[in-house]
Amino acid sequence: MSSKTIVVITGANTGIGYEAVKAFLSSSTPYHVFVGARNTEKLDNAIQSFGDTGIHKLVPLQIDLLSDESIAAAFKQVSSEVDYIDVLINNAGAATSAPPSRESFLQDYNVNVAGTFAVTDTFLPLLIKSSAPRLLFLTSGLSSFEEVTKPKPRFPTPPAGWPKPPAPNWICYISSKAALNMMMVEFSKSLKNDNVKVWCISPGFLATDLGGNRERLKAMGAGDPALGGTFIQDVVEGARDEDVGKVIRRDIVQPW
Template sequence: MSVKEIILITGANTGIGYEVVKALYNSSVSSDILVGSRKLENAEKAIAELQKEGSKGDSGLTPLVIDISSDDSIRKAVEQVSKSHGRIDALINNAGSSFDGKGQSGEMTLREAFNASRDVNVSGTHVLTHEAIPLLLKSSNPRLLFVTSGTSALSETERFDYPPLARLNASPEAGWPKPNTGNPVISYRSSKTGLNMLMREWAKTLKNDGVKVWAISPGFLATGLGGVGAEQLKKMGARDPSEGGQFIKDVIEGKRDEDQGKVIRATMVQPW
């Protein structure tokens, strides 16, 4: 009987995270997937949905309460995994959020929106990784993934040949204040660029420990991130989130090992 891989994924009850869990759950590679969510009931609901659909493999699903904006929640989650599983073979830092819309609407101040985006997308991810490293180093083949964004590439902020980037990179008319139009992403985009540097720092730090590290750019997918709505995003050219799930599963299963230490897309290395 083969030993199951222990895979922890944050933000696993919705969006890309859910699709990653689904892809791993149906893989022929056996694993115990720790379904991380801020609320237990949300993780349990996601697990129930997947179990109802059935699985092509023999992987297991375990709920895990973890809120990466809380150091206490992170510590409790890592302690729980330490007691229940003793190690982590792959940590998928998927949990992320965008607060630009709340900053634009006035629900949050500009500073609050910026700080909240960075707190979740960079700071919380960094703290969790730091706390989880001792468990990751107990694996014989440790993998560390950071889910970033295709909008994070500095070199692509001047691209206008791809419609989604053309919309993001377009400059508004002269005058102040600027109109609140489109999908605001300034704090989200900035924090994901910071996440890319965080990945590089961890790749450097863990190089001699044999940990394979990536930043994953899953592509323009129709998820609920940013509050725009999946259907509206599809009209803008977004693809099905299941594609992101399959891509990340492939990385976990060794299909992009030659690109470790880089930001990768499904078919290429993303430019910096």
């Protein structure tokens, strides 16, 4: 059995995923991290930027959530190097910038729901072999039904008639993340007897590439992505074990 906590994380060459890897490297707990990303050049650059990893080990893992062949190849690589994994972090995501349409909905759902399911389904045989397995899904604060139904003065109800003014493009993203929350609940229920602790992580409004221009997001009040990285580390190291099966924020449980 490895003395290190073995982690697989997707979408880790930038943003919150990158910051999560940085957080693991700062821990006194030794980590063996398979750093997943779609683009191999960006992945290699990200790993090089971490510098000396000390007691930890980083392994590049090419994985594209839109390709079953890529997911299968990533599983083959990981299973050839380790007998189990302790943590699977489904961090990779997509947010279309196009107006809502069949195509833009399918784009976000394909990555955030179908692709994430495929990764989880593929890696679960390794995860359930761990003595303390953890499964994390990165969601959004905008996926809360309770909160999005509250009146918002900045977004007045449009006048009667059709067509309406163009719907915001984030409708594709937030609805896919709401679907992801439901998928998390089902995984949490089905994996109960395998002792897998499961969460959706809602990191908050952070300045990442997923949300567009980072500087513009900062001007709007977005926080440092490092906050999301340390949040993930805290969950992996047991800080929110009382909230298993829920959507959690750094300070509270997110309303459904």
